[in-house]
Amino acid sequence: MTMDPYKVLGLTNDASIDDVIKAYRQLAKKYHPDLAKNEEEKLYLSSIFQDITNAYNQIKNSHQKTQNVFTTQIDSDYAKYLIFKAENFLNKNEIDNALNTLKILQKNHENAKIYFLFAKAYMAKGYYKQAIDYFRKTLEQENYNVDALLGLANCYEKIGLKNTAKKVYKEILEWEPNNKIALNRLNEFEKKQTLIEKLLSGFGSKKNKKATP
Structure with missing residues (x-):
């Protein structure tokens, strides 16, 4: 039953x-x-x-x-068409066309879906700080959006904020405890940290031996 x-x-x-x-x-x-x-x-x-x-x-x-949790209801059929176009441009890696389409759309519509597409587009261009801003806007409306959290963590890694990225990956596991991407990334962080600690420990031991008369 x-x-x-x-x-x-x-x-x-x-x-x-x-x-x-x-x-x-x-x-x-x-x-x-x-x-x-x-x-x-x-x-x-x-x-x-x-x-x-x-x-x-x-x-x-x-x-x-x-x-339709993922996106706030959009009344205009034209707006839906523009979202479809923007997604299509992103899928074809035509990032500038996607951004131009989203900017037209943003004049009259703003919601989590549009913010998320902006974030993806900026991330694809390597504009990580702009992408972070839009991922955050997405999460303000949909704090449980795991795809946005993954994108945010990825951007933090790209700009060197490893500890912040780790916090986001751990947050993802609160929503999806078996999320493979988050688990794998945290595992990689742990491996690198262990390796660094071993190297530092070995360096310290050699230094102490040299200092011993």
Whole structure:
């Protein structure tokens, strides 16, 4: 028997998407398998964690279909056409054309979708600070937009803000604990940090030996 996803998250069916996100994050932290003290407990937590993740995804996907979460509703068919054109230009790597189209669109419409496309375009051109600004604008309206968070973290890496990028990747794992990109990037950071520590440790040892009479 399929369980009501709202009940799985301890919510009523009239809960807002923000309530759903909040409940999921709290439960994901409480029942994460990494908290297990033994294999039996890990299996138990993994089962619960999977149930709450499935419930969250079911509600999120339903919400996206019915209310178009990713983008604020745009009334103008022409605006929708311009968004389609901008996305098409980005897919063909015609970045300047995409930006020109978005600037026309921005005169009358501003929403998370448009901000996100601006961010992607500026990131593709290597204008990382502008991209960061637009990723932030996207996240102001859709703080759970994982694609925007990934783009933001990537930009921070590009401009050398590694620690800030790490914080964003960790935030992504709060929304999607199994996000492969975030997990891989954090793993790379850990490997580099370990290597640096070994090199410094070895350098320190050699220095001490030379100093010994």
